[in-house]
Amino acid sequence: xxxxxxxxxxxxNILFLGGCWDKTExxxxxxxxxxxxxxxxxxxxxxxxxxxxxxNNIPLGQSGIGGEGVPIVTFTAISESLIEGTRQVxxxxxxxxxxxxxxxxxxxEEVAKSRMNEVLDLMERExxxxxxxxxxxxxxxKAKDIVSILTPLEKIPAEKISKAIKVSEGRWGESFExxxxxxxxxxxxxxxxxxxxxxxxxxDASSGGKKEDLEKVELPVYLKVNGLAIxxxxxxxxxxxxxxxxxxxxxxxxxxxxxxxxxxxGKEKAVNLKVIRSNTKxxxxxxxxxxxxxxxxxxxxTISEVKAAVDLxxxxxxxxIEKALESEIKQETLDAIQTAQAVPSDVFGFGEQIHKSYxxxxxxxxxxWEEEFSKAKVxxxxxxxxxxxxxxxxxxL
Amino acid sequence: xxxxxxxxxxxxxxxxxxxxRQRLDPGDPKNLPLFNKAQDNTDYIKHELGNSNDxxxxxxxxxxxxxxxxxxxxxxxxxxxxxxxxxESAHEQTDMPVGKEIFQVAKxxxxxxxxxxxxxxxxxxxxxxxxxxxxxxxxxxxxxIKGDTRGEEKRAISEPTTQLSIRGPKDAxxxxxxxxxxxxxxRIKSPNLWLESMKIGKVTQTDVGIMYIKxxxxxxxxxxxxxxxxxxNMDSILESGYIEQLIEDQTFTVFPTVYHTERPDIIxxxxxxxxxxxxxxxxxxxxxxxxxxxxxxHAVEDYYDRFxxxxxxxxxxxxxxxxxxxxxxxxxxxxxxxQEMIPTxxxxxxxxxxxxxxxxxxxxxxxxxxxxEILREAGLRLPRAVGQAVSIVGAxxxxxxxxxxxxxxxVMVIVVSITAIANFATPTFAIAITTRVMRFGLMVLxxxxxxxxxxxGLIFMIVHLCSLRSFGVxxxxxxxxxxxxxxxxxxxxxPLWSFKTRPRLIADENIKRMGENQQPxxxxxxxxxx
Numbered sequence: 001x002x003x004x005x006x007x008x009x010x011x012x013n014i015l016f017l018g019g020c021w022d023k024t025e026x027x028x029x030x031x032x033x034x035x036x037x038x039x040x041x042x043x044x045x046x047x048x049x050x051x052x053x054x055x056n057n058i059p060l061g062q063s064g065i066g067g068e069g070v071p072i073v074t075f076t077a078i079s080e081s082l083i084e085g086t087r088q089v090x091x092x093x094x095x096x097x098x099x100x101x102x103x104x105x106x107x108x109e110e111v112a113k114s115r116m117n118e119v120l121d122l123m124e125r126e127x128x129x130x131x132x133x134x135x136x137x138x139x140x141x142k143a144k145d146i147v148s149i150l151t152p153l154e155k156i157p158a159e160k161i162s163k164a165i166k167v168s169e170g171r172w173g174e175s176f177e178x179x180x181x182x183x184x185x186x187x188x189x190x191x192x193x194x195x196x197x198x199x200x201x202x203x204d205a206s207s208g209g210k211k212e213d214l215e216k217v218e219l220p221v222y223l224k225v226n227g228l229a230i231x232x233x234x235x236x237x238x239x240x241x242x243x244x245x246x247x248x249x250x251x252x253x254x255x256x257x258x259x260x261x262x263x264x265x266g267k268e269k270a271v272n273l274k275v276i277r278s279n280t281k282x283x284x285x286x287x288x289x290x291x292x293x294x295x296x297x298x299x300x301x302t303i304s305e306v307k308a309a310v311d312l313x314x315x316x317x318x319x320x321i322e323k324a325l326e327s328e329i330k331q332e333t334l335d336a337i338q339t340a341q342a343v344p345s346d347v348f349g350f351g352e353q354i355h356k357s358y359x360x361x362x363x364x365x366x367x368x369w370e371e372e373f374s375k376a377k378v379x380x381x382x383x384x385x386x387x388x389x390x391x392x393x394x395x396x397l
Numbered sequence: 398x399x400x401x402x403x404x405x406x407x408x409x410x411x412x413x414x415x416x417x418r419q420r421l422d423p424g425d426p427k428n429l430p431l432f433n434k435a436q437d438n439t440d441y442i443k444h445e446l447g448n449s450n451d452x453x454x455x456x457x458x459x460x461x462x463x464x465x466x467x468x469x470x471x472x473x474x475x476x477x478x479x480x481x482x483x484x485e486s487a488h489e490q491t492d493m494p495v496g497k498e499i500f501q502v503a504k505x506x507x508x509x510x511x512x513x514x515x516x517x518x519x520x521x522x523x524x525x526x527x528x529x530x531x532x533x534x535x536x537x538x539x540x541x542i543k544g545d546t547r548g549e550e551k552r553a554i555s556e557p558t559t560q561l562s563i564r565g566p567k568d569a570x571x572x573x574x575x576x577x578x579x580x581x582x583x584r585i586k587s588p589n590l591w592l593e594s595m596k597i598g599k600v601t602q603t604d605v606g607i608m609y610i611k612x613x614x615x616x617x618x619x620x621x622x623x624x625x626x627x628x629x630n631m632d633s634i635l636e637s638g639y640i641e642q643l644i645e646d647q648t649f650t651v652f653p654t655v656y657h658t659e660r661p662d663i664i665x666x667x668x669x670x671x672x673x674x675x676x677x678x679x680x681x682x683x684x685x686x687x688x689x690x691x692x693x694x695h696a697v698e699d700y701y702d703r704f705x706x707x708x709x710x711x712x713x714x715x716x717x718x719x720x721x722x723x724x725x726x727x728x729x730x731x732x733x734x735x736q737e738m739i740p741t742x743x744x745x746x747x748x749x750x751x752x753x754x755x756x757x758x759x760x761x762x763x764x765x766x767x768x769x770e771i772l773r774e775a776g777l778r779l780p781r782a783v784g785q786a787v788s789i790v791g792a793x794x795x796x797x798x799x800x801x802x803x804x805x806x807x808v809m810v811i812v813v814s815i816t817a818i819a820n821f822a823t824p825t826f827a828i829a830i831t832t833r834v835m836r837f838g839l840m841v842l843x844x845x846x847x848x849x850x851x852x853x854g855l856i857f858m859i860v861h862l863c864s865l866r867s868f869g870v871x872x873x874x875x876x877x878x879x880x881x882x883x884x885x886x887x888x889x890x891x892p893l894w895s896f897k898t899r900p901r902l903i904a905d906e907n908i909k910r911m912g913e914n915q916q917p918x919x920x921x922x923x924x925x926x927x
Contacts, residue, residue, distance in 0.1 A: 015846055015853065023733040023844070025757055026748040031741075055749035100737030101744060130737070159741070 030095035031055075033072065033158035036143030037119050038108040040078045046111065046119065048085040049144040050075045050097060051158055058155050070211050071155045074148045082122045099128045103162040105180065106136045106143040106199065112229065112236035117187060123180050131181035134162050137229040137236065139198035146199055149223055152214050161223060165197055168225050173258035174245040175225045187234050190366050191351020195248055198227040198239060232345040232370075240339055247336025250329065251295055251348045253280035260301075262324040264308045271321050272305035273386065284353040286361055291354055292377040295333060302388040306395045313393040318386050326382040333380045344374035429519050431541055435466035435534035438541065441519075442468050442526070452526075459507055460490035463499055464536040473529030475548025482509040483531060483544065500538045508533060512545035524602045551576065557659050559826060562698045569659045574604045574678035580661040581608060581676075585668060589613070597626065598634040604678035605640065608664075613671045615905040618868050622673045622686060637682040640675060644686075646866050651834050653827035654867040656688035663697050671904025673868075687867035687903060689874050691887050694718065696824035699890050707890040714822055715888065721819035722832045725762045726843035726851050728812045732758040734847030750806035759844035761805050765813040766840070768794050770833065773817075870902045892916070 036049035057069045075093055077085035086097050105123065107116055123129045138146045147157075154160035162177070169176040175197035186194035203221035213220055227241040228248055240248060249255045255278045264270035278299035285292045303312060303321075311317050340347055351369050355362040365372055432438050439454040446452050451471045459465050467483060469476075486509045494502055504513055516522045516532065517540045526532050529547035554576065557569035570577045578592055587610065594606040605626060609619050625644040634640060641655045642648070658664060659681045664674045667685040675684040694714055699707040731739055732747060739747065754761055772791040779787060795813055799805050816836070823829040835858065842850030865872035875883035883900050885891035894915035898908045 015850070023757075023847070024736070026732050026736060026744070026751050027754075029736060029748070031745060031748070033741075053745055055745045056752050058745055058749055098736065101741045103741065128737070156741075156745070 024096065028095060029098040030093060031101045032097050032099050033102060033156050034104045034106065034147045034161065035082075035099075035102060036106045036108070036138070036145075036147035037082075037111050037116075038138075038143045039110040039114070042078070045078050045080055046082070046085070046115075047144065048077045048079065048082060049147045050077075050086075050089060051147045052093070052097070053156055053158075070150065072150070072157060074144075076144065082119055083126075099126070100130060102129065102133050103156075103158040104134045104136055106138050106146045106161075108138050108143040109140075109229075109236060111143075112137050112196075112231075114235065116236070117234060120180060120184055120187070124184050129180070131184075132179045134165060134177050134179055135183050135196055136161065136165070136199045136225075137196050139200040139227055139229075139239065141201045145201055146223065149201060149221060150211060150214055151223060152219065157223075161199060161225075164223065164225050165199075169249075169254060170256045171258070172246075173249045173255040174242065175228060176249055176252070176254040186231075186349075189349070189352055191346060191353070191355050191362070191369060192349040193231045193234075193345045193347050195231070195240075195252070195347035196229045197225055198229050200224055200226050228347075230340065230343060230345045230347055232343055237343055237345055240336065243332050244336045244339055247332040247334070248340070248347060250278070250280060250297055250333045251282070251336065253278075255280075259304065260325055260329055261305075262321065262328045264310060264321070264324070267308045270306065270308040271303065271310065271324070273301040273321075273325055273384070274304040275299050275301040276387070277301075282348070282350070282353055284350065284357050286354070286358055289361065289364070290375075290377075291350070291365065291372060293350055293353070293379070295337075295378065295380045296383070297329065297333065297380070298383040298385070299329075300385045300387050303386060303390055307397065309395055309397050311394055312389040318389070322384045322386055325384045329382045329384070330380045333382070334378070337378050337380075341374045341376070341378075344370050346370070346373045350376065350378075430517060431519065431522070431534070431539050433537060433539055435464055435536045438534045439466045439468055442532075445519075445523070455484075457484060457487055459487045459499075459503055459535070460493035461488070463493060463503075465503070466534045467531055468526060468534070469531040469546060470527055470529060473527070473549045474531055474546040475529075478510070478546045478548060479531055483507075483533065483546075500535055500540070500542075503533070503535055504542045508542055508544050510544040510546065514543055516541050516543050524596065527602070528604075547575075549573075554580070560658060560660050560663070560697065560824065562660075562696070562701070564701045565697055566660075566662050568661060570661060570664075570676075570681040570683055572679050572681055574606065574676060577661075577676050577681075577683060578606060578608065581664055581668070581674065584661060584665045585610070590668070593623070595626065597629050597640070598631060600632040601634055603634040605634065606676040608668065608674040608676060610668050610671070613669065613899065613904050613907050614673055615671055615903065617905070618671075618687060618870075618903070619673055621868050622675065626675070634677060636680045637675070637677045637684050640677055641684055646868065650861065650865060651831045652690065652862065652865060652872070653693065653825075653831070654686075654688055654865060654872060656685040656692060656825075657682045657827065658685065658825075659683070660697060666697075666700070669910075670899050687870040688872075689867065689870065689900075689903075690862055690865075690872050691876065693825045693828040694823070695886075700893070704890050704892045708888075711890055712888060714824060717819040717822035718828070718832060721816050721823065721829075722836055723839055723851060723855075724812055724816040724819065725766055725836060726839040726854075727848075728809070729758050729762050729840055730843040730847045730851055733844065747806070747808050750808055753803045754806050755803070758809075759840065761809050762812070762840060763837075765795065765799075765805055765809050766816070766837065769813055769817055874902050875900065 030052045032050050033053050034051040038047040038049070040047040051072050051074050053072055054069070057071045075089045077088040079085040079088055089097060111119070123133070124131060149157060151157045151160040154163060165175060165177045168174065178194065178196050183194045183196065186192045201221060202224050203219070227239045228245045230237050230240055246255070246258065255275065258275050259272055260275060261269040261272045278297065280295060280297045283294045285294070306312070310321070337348070346369065350373060351366065354365060432441060435456070442452060443454060452468060453471050454466065454468045456464070456466050465487065467479070469479060487507045490507050493499060504515070516525065522532060522541065522543070525543045529549055531544045531546040533542040533544065551573040552571050554568045554571055556567045568580060570580060582590065589611040590608065591611050592606050592608050594604060596602045597605045607619070607622055607626065622644070626640070629640070629643050631639070631643070637657055641657065645654045647654060656667070664683050664685055668674055672685050672687065675686065694711065696714070699711055702710070732751070736744055751758070756764065772787065772794065776784065776787050776791070793799070795810060800807050800810060820829055820832060823832065839851055839854045842854045846853070863873050863877050871878060874880060875887060880901050882898050885895055894911070894917070897911055899910050901908065
């Protein structure tokens with residue numbers, strides 16, 4: 001009997017050892033959808049902006065419970081750490097800030113240049129944060145402005161941002177989503193630097209965030225994913241934009257689909273290829289202690305637009321187009337690599353590659369890796385394969 | 398004076414037997430013999446039954462000279478049969494012998510019935526009389542003839558009301574013991590189908606039959622059923638539930654360890670798997686034992702439909718079981734502990750809906766679940782005429798009106814509804830009630846410990862399930878213990894021709910159930926012209 005009782009007590013204790021105890025109702029939580037981190041005017045402090053969603057103002061279903069008023073509200077706290085800021089906000093806000101659904105963390109350029117690590121530490125340490133939260137750098141504007149702007153289509157602006165990066169990564173390739181986990185890993189790694197997509201505001205930043213603006217057909221202010229922030233020694237260094245940014249994406253194998261074009265018979269951008277599949281492999285080599293890299297990109301695509309008279313039924317013509325496209329992409333990639341080498345900032349993780357392939361040599365190299373990286377010989381080979389030519393073989397032009 | 402004396406005398410004579418009723422008590426071995434005179438016997442019957450007027454007593458003469466009497470219960474016995482085959486037949490007898498042969502001749506010739514036998518004492522006589530048999534007393538014999546004239550009013554065989562099927566037989570058991578055995582016998586025309594019968598219930602004297610197929614059923618299990626049934630010493634057996642509760646292995650469990658059904662085809666398939674059927678007079682529900690857990694998820698149609706469809710539906714049913722078990726618990730756990738697990742848009746949607754709800758999620762869920770259970774119970778018990786009223790009011794309570802009143806959130810209504818629908822999808826009612834009970838336990842666990850609590854609850858449930866036995870057979874068989882051969886009919890219903898063996902543990906001997914090469918295929922020669 002005593003043993004049985006003991007068994008019951010022990011088994012009962014299992015319930016309490018799980019550590020799952022505190023219950024919180026959904027209505028006690030404030031979902032922070034986005035965080036903006038800027039440098040405060042006071043030098044030692046950060047300015048945190050929390051974009052909190054107001055659930056009742058999000059239209060639901062067809063009957064539309066709620067839907068009046070703005071869907072978000074932002075709070076700003078000036079403090080030395082994120083956690084302090086979080087607690088500070090409770091003075092002005094009736095609910096507990098909840099980060100599990102935070103979609104984006106936007107850092108201002110100033111913070112990225114100096115103390116981004118400090119904030120990232122909490123984001124990685126705190127279990128409530130998802131390490132899959134996307135990280136972005138506010139380009140030319142304050143992170144606060146980015147977080148405070150209202151967007152069309154997506155009711156929650158933070159969602160619009162995270163979707164926009166995903167879509168642009170999947171369709172265009174000049175920017176890509178980087179989450180907290182990747183940033184921290186790149187920061188920690190000696191042979192790699194983070195490259196983080198930038199976000200900016202087009203139009204008048206100061207007038208953003210008004211609900212009336214959303215009612216206009218042509219938006220006066222809107223968010224735009226643009227450029228890649230290159231880091232050096234864990235600190236923001238410079239922006240890479242346009243084709244060069246896509247070059248970085250090619251090397252990092254982040255391109256899922258994009259459009260590449262080439263001139264044909266003197267006509268600019270005459271042939272457009274819709275890339276449907278792309279794969280990048282990096283191989284490293286050490287020749288007498290000098291590292292060299294070979295980037296081989298292979299892709300498959302469909303001819304989507306032709307602006308010149310090209311006979312696509314001729315396989316030889318197709319092969320020529322493939323060649324032309326290959327050199328185009330190769331140039332793009334080499335440009336990107338050269339820019340990174342000029343900084344120098346190893347955003348491609350070449351150092352890691354060496355570390356993996358030649359762990360012993362890496363120990364010698366890693367002390368002076370920046371220098372080695374800037375001098376490294378990088379060759380690029382591209383293989384384009386045209387899978388289809390669309391519904392028409394001969395252009396009517 | 399003489400009459401009075403006679404009465405007195407008779408009274409004293411009966412007084413000796415007056416403690417007849419005490420014989421209802423167990424352990425009284427008194428077997429009092431019948432009286433010599435027919436008149437005395439009928440008087441005694443009247444006396445013992447308190448002059449109940451449904452006991453018909455009639456004096457008659459066999460072959461116009463031998464004094465006799467008959468007694469039967471009106472309503473239970475078929476009076477047409479009695480008048481035709483006993484009364485008329487007795488009158489028409491012409492050459493009756495004399496002396497001791499009278500009884501034998503009367504039994505063999507005068508009573509023109511199928512089933513005729515002798516009774517010598519009152520203990521045998523009363524149950525026969527009260528189950529519709531006719532007792533014939535002949536003057537000068539201390540024994541009586543009993544003839545089977547049972548012909549009580551009974552319900553016609555109708556469609557089953559509990560386990561419906563689209564394809565499959567539409568007949569169901571009725572309240573009549575004989576009809577039920579005939580329904581089984583009609584399907585299994587094997588001499589090996591044995592029926593043992595006994596009377597259980599000291600007062601009710603209910604007919605109970607054990608049916609099994611000799612040579613397929615495990616002897617040990619049959620013996621176990623027999624022993625457990627014989628152990629029952631109760632005044633009444635009114636429904637198979639009485640028997641079920643008195644013979645099940647474990648009382649303190651929410652899981653049914655004896656299967657009950659009103660479908661003869663299910664009972665037949667169980668018999669053919671080696672199970673034992675227990676038929677109880679007065680109820681259309683026949684028991685089958687041993688029962689295993691997974692069996693409660695098998696609908697009869699699983700075997701009538703083709704295997705791929707049957708498998709898909711069976712899996713759906715098991716999914717429905719889990720939904721009905723954990724859906725409200727998961728809702729509570731998600732909204733109060735694991736908000737991070739809900740997709741963002743949905744989390745915000747739920748949060749918006751819960752904005753105006755005054756109760757915590759657990760209370761909200763509890764209110765709705767209890768309301769639904771009340772509604773279901775009301776729908777079950779109420780007179781059919783007011784049924785519509787309940788459905789109208791019910792739709793208000795669990796529906797838009799409750800949401801508009803701000804008492805519950807729309808998501809909760811959905812959760813309760815899906816739980817209810819899933820619960821209805823369980824093919825056996827016995828397990829459906831179980832999930833209803835356990836659901837509340839899991840809700841409490843979810844409200845206090847989140848997913849952790851739900852998981853502990855489920856683990857506890859599985860441990861408990863594994864500890865159960867039904868007539869010595871592990872309840873979780875063939876999953877625990879894992880029997881490879883019998884996996885063909887657990888979650889996935891394999892093609893019928895692959896069911897080569899009967900379930901092990903249940904049918905011990907004679908495990909093989911079909912010949913080789915049962916898979917249909919075109920004949921080797923083939924029709925080359927076609």
